[in-house]
Amino acid sequence: MRATHFGTSLLLLAMLAACGDSPSPSEEKEAPATSTASDPKDILAALPPEAQPYGLDVYTAKCVNCHGDLGQGIENSPALRGLTPAAMQEKLLAYRAGNPQGAQTAVMTHAVANLSDAEIAAVSLYAGE
Ligand code: HEC
Numbered sequence: 001m002r003a004t005h006f007g008t009s010l011l012l013l014a015m016l017a018a019c020g021d022s023p024s025p026s027e028e029k030e031a032p033a034t035s036t037a038s039d040p041k042d043i044l045a046a047l048p049p050e051a052q053p054y055g056l057d058v059y060t061a062k063c064v065n066c067h068g069d070l071g072q073g074i075e076n077s078p079a080l081r082g083l084t085p086a087a088m089q090e091k092l093l094a095y096r097a098g099n100p101q102g103a104q105t106a107v108m109t110h111a112v113a114n115l116s117d118a119e120i121a122a123v124s125l126y127a128g129e
């Protein structure tokens with residue numbers, strides 16, 4: 001009985017290894033992200049103050065080139081002023097979804113296209129006022 005079970009597990013493992021692009025493992029991976037906190041406000045509220053350095057990391061990697069190290073804006077990119085973290089998060093999610101904001105929406109949509117919900121929340125906490 002045990003030996004058979006073990007054999008079945010091995011077979012399953014081999015099958016999983018053989019078809020690495022099978023949809024089931026990746027679906028399992030994504031499940032927790034969508035099931036825990038999917039409301040942007042919940043994600044933002046759940047972030048501890050320690051998330052601030054993480055937000056700085058995201059900002060440094062993805063935003064500083066256009067908005068400057070103090071959020072002062074560079075050339076055609078606006079200064080980041082007067083947005084609360086929640087308001088900035090809402091804006092960034094709208095940009096990521098491609099919903100038109102200003103005339104240069106496409107620039108921002110491209111800039112945040114690959115950010116996760118958590119990265120958007122963290123950078124909003126860092127860069128919001
Ligand atoms: C390639 C340059 C570029 C990058 C990179 C970039 N932005 Fe922007 N950002 C812009 C431009 C241009 C606009 C104006 C877009 C528009 O017309 O709606 C803008 C607009 C914004 C706004 C709206 C400002 C307002 O007052 O309405 C926010 C918030 C913002 N960016 C935050 C960020 C954050 C956070 C990042 C990093 C994740 C980032 N941006 C990365 C160029 C950039």
